[in-house]
Amino acid sequence: MSILEVENLSVSFKSYTDGFKEINHKVISSLSVALEAGEILAVVGASGSGKSLLAHAILGILPSNASISGSIKYKDEELTAARLATLRGKELALVPQSVNFLDPLMRVGSQVRTAANGGDAVSAQRKVFERYHLGKEVENMYPFQLSGGMARRTLLSTAMVSGAKVIIADEPTPGLDPVVIKEALSNFREFADNGCAVMLITHDIESALQIADKIAVFYAGTTVEIASVKDFVGKGEAIRHPYTKALWRALPQNEFIPIPGSQPHPSSLPSGCLFAPRCEMATPECEQAQPEMRELRDGMVRCIHAT
Amino acid sequence: MKSVRMVTLLVAICLISFLLVKNSPIDPIQAYIGADMLKVGPEQREKIAEYWGLDEPVIVQFFNWGSAVLAGDLGTSMIYRQPVIEVIGERFFNSLALMLSAWLLSGVVGFVMGVVAAMKKGTWIDRIIKWYCFTLASTPTFWMGLLVLMVFAVWLGWFPIGMGVPAGVLAEDVTLMDRIQHLILPVLTLSILGVANVALHTRQKLIDVMASDYVLFARARGEKGFVLFWRHGLRNVALPAITLQFAAFSELFGGAVLAEQVFSYPGLGQATVEAGLRGDVPLLLGLVIFSTIFVFVGNLLADLSYRVLDPRTREVRK
Numbered sequence: 001m002s003i004l005e006v007e008n009l010s011v012s013f014k015s016y017t018d019g020f021k022e023i024n025h026k027v028i029s030s031l032s033v034a035l036e037a038g039e040i041l042a043v044v045g046a047s048g049s050g051k052s053l054l055a056h057a058i059l060g061i062l063p064s065n066a067s068i069s070g071s072i073k074y075k076d077e078e079l080t081a082a083r084l085a086t087l088r089g090k091e092l093a094l095v096p097q098s099v100n101f102l103d104p105l106m107r108v109g110s111q112v113r114t115a116a117n118g119g120d121a122v123s124a125q126r127k128v129f130e131r132y133h134l135g136k137e138v139e140n141m142y143p144f145q146l147s148g149g150m151a152r153r154t155l156l157s158t159a160m161v162s163g164a165k166v167i168i169a170d171e172p173t174p175g176l177d178p179v180v181i182k183e184a185l186s187n188f189r190e191f192a193d194n195g196c197a198v199m200l201i202t203h204d205i206e207s208a209l210q211i212a213d214k215i216a217v218f219y220a221g222t223t224v225e226i227a228s229v230k231d232f233v234g235k236g237e238a239i240r241h242p243y244t245k246a247l248w249r250a251l252p253q254n255e256f257i258p259i260p261g262s263q264p265h266p267s268s269l270p271s272g273c274l275f276a277p278r279c280e281m282a283t284p285e286c287e288q289a290q291p292e293m294r295e296l297r298d299g300m301v302r303c304i305h306a307t
Numbered sequence: 308m309k310s311v312r313m314v315t316l317l318v319a320i321c322l323i324s325f326l327l328v329k330n331s332p333i334d335p336i337q338a339y340i341g342a343d344m345l346k347v348g349p350e351q352r353e354k355i356a357e358y359w360g361l362d363e364p365v366i367v368q369f370f371n372w373g374s375a376v377l378a379g380d381l382g383t384s385m386i387y388r389q390p391v392i393e394v395i396g397e398r399f400f401n402s403l404a405l406m407l408s409a410w411l412l413s414g415v416v417g418f419v420m421g422v423v424a425a426m427k428k429g430t431w432i433d434r435i436i437k438w439y440c441f442t443l444a445s446t447p448t449f450w451m452g453l454l455v456l457m458v459f460a461v462w463l464g465w466f467p468i469g470m471g472v473p474a475g476v477l478a479e480d481v482t483l484m485d486r487i488q489h490l491i492l493p494v495l496t497l498s499i500l501g502v503a504n505v506a507l508h509t510r511q512k513l514i515d516v517m518a519s520d521y522v523l524f525a526r527a528r529g530e531k532g533f534v535l536f537w538r539h540g541l542r543n544v545a546l547p548a549i550t551l552q553f554a555a556f557s558e559l560f561g562g563a564v565l566a567e568q569v570f571s572y573p574g575l576g577q578a579t580v581e582a583g584l585r586g587d588v589p590l591l592l593g594l595v596i597f598s599t600i601f602v603f604v605g606n607l608l609a610d611l612s613y614r615v616l617d618p619r620t621r622e623v624r625k
């Protein structure tokens with residue numbers, strides 16, 4: 001049973017050109033992912049592929065000029081605004097992407113304590129700080145006094161003290177030293193093994209493969225493949241989508257071949273398959289319509305030629 | 308650094324005011340003598356001029372005056388026939404009462420208005436507050452003063468029409484209550500106008516803060532409504548508001564000059580107008596020095612308040 005299910009999600013932003021003409025940028029389109037209890041799902045994709053927006057859409061904190069369609073279900077029930085209001089911070093927790101998400105005028109210890117639900121907030125905060133090797137003096141610091149790594153550990157702490165069932169971690173590891181990365185990732189593992197679920201957003205496939213169960217690959221605002229980590233072996237024969245294969249081959253320990261071209265901007269998306277302009281396997285058929293997500297060998301893929 | 312700027316500014320302002328008054332068509336001797344002009348012969352005029360040093364070149368007069376000031380002597384007011392320092396001291400107390408009350412009242416009320424407008428952004432209450440601020444920000448002080456005077460003092464008769472104390476009452480019989488009664492209308496006038504700036508600024512700042520990443524994250528942690536405002540909105544918006552309010556000292560001073568005029572309130576502002584109109588050079592220059600220091604102190608306090616209140620500057624110094 002999926003604990004969190006995102007189906008056919010689209011997010012667009014209204015903006016104005018020349019002051020008058022209103023245009024809609026579709027930054028996420030027909031995106032579907034599911035998160036199972038007891039599992040870590042890694043979401044990988046290039047910068048700008050919509051990873052953070054997915055996290056914000058789930059928590060209902062998109063900016064007011066964003067419009068959203070599709071469905072998000074938590075424990076098989078639609079996650080309405082009213083339901084979200086009772087679940088946010090209690091059952092669903094976010095680890096945001098940057099230090100800007102900390103209140104600049106509040107001591108970080110207090111910020112972590114406000115995230116704790118029930119029990120002794122102070123000792124909960126001290127315990128989690130100790131776990132992440134944050135010294136006793138850190139709780140009295142303001143965000144501007146933290147190094148990048150300390151800030152990220154503070155952000156992680158807010159989720160860890162919340163007692164949530166689902167953690168959505170938006171790039172929690174860059175800037176951390178290997179010891180702390182290991183600690184954080186094993187925290188996630190432990191957390192999932194206790195029947196909770198983690199969505200780990202990252203653009204680092206390698207570390208994702210080390211702890212995740214499944215990988216969802218994003219491209220230009222949608223999912224192109226959902227695969228088990230076991231598929232990422234050898235030359236990537238088990239991988240379904242040409243983009244995922246290309247990502248895999250681009251890793252230094254593999255063939256280290258960069259992917260030519262770049263991800264299309266939301267304002268100029270191709271009409272057919274979003275990957276077609278860069279795809280080696282593209283045929284005229286690919287440019288007709290955007291392929292649907294389909295099941296293939298125990299995974300999902302959005303490609304008409306995938307086998 | 309700050310004090311060097313302050314001193315050069317003071318010297319420049321004094322020199323300019325000095326030259327302006329000296330070149331104005333006002334005859335200081337007539338100002339000194341007042342309406343009894345007719346009885347003064349040319350000989351006496353000369354004596355008076357000599358007494359005040361008015362027969363020397365302007366620049367010499369300026370240096371004479373300047374060295375006296377450096378020795379701590381601001382001279383004697385020609386129209387009040389009292390040492391300038393005493394005139395200023397007495398009036399400063401009145402002005403300070405007026406300005407401080409208006410400053411506090413407009414600061415607090417303006418801040419609350421801004422917060423309410425921002426939290427209820429787009430509703431009728433926000434629109435009313437915005438309309439009020441935009442309309443009021445462009446109303447001249449003396450006009451507002453006259454309006455307030457007319458409504459509350461003339462029509463309703465709730466407050467005395469002007470002055471700092473009741474007319475015809477001995478100085479030692481004037482009670483604190485009397486003084487407060489005379490203070491209310493000028494304070495009201497200054498505050499009605501003074502709220503606009505703080506309110507609009509606070510509104511915009513709070514709207515920005517409520518759309519910031521840290522408020523977004525606080526909402527993702529389940530905070531909402533008043534708790535959200537109290538924990539993250541208030542502290543982030545109070546800081547710039549306090550600084551803005553300190554920096555508004557100079558505007559307050561300008562407003563007080565006009566309000567005191569309308570209400571015949573015996574403060575520094577009224578004395579400035581008198582001194583200017585009647586060519587009382589020592590008093591005018593004394594007032595110029597004093598008000599420059601006053602505004603400067605306001606800006607200094609604004610700076611200091613930021614240093615003390617903002618942890619980003621406070622903790623760095625430790």
Ligand SMILES: Nc1ncnc2c1ncn2[C@@H]1O[C@H](COP(=O)(O)OP(=O)(O)OP(=O)(O)O)[C@@H](O)[C@H]1O
Pocket residue numbers: 013025027045046047048049050051052053054063097203266
């Ligand atoms: N408030 C906004 N208004 C308009 N466009 C936006 C807004 N926020 C994000 N976008 C656009 O949406 C797209 C996806 O952004 P998102 O932040 O989700 O990327 P990301 O995958 O998290 O990238 P990164 O790895 O750099 O964090 C980008 O093209 C971005 O320009």
Ligand code: SF4
Pocket residue numbers: 242243273274275276277279280281282283286291302303304305306
């Ligand atoms: S649908 Fe066509 S263009 Fe798109 S990924 Fe598959 S082969 Fe490439």
Ligand SMILES: [Mg+2]
Pocket residue numbers: 051052053097170
């Ligand atoms: Mg992101």
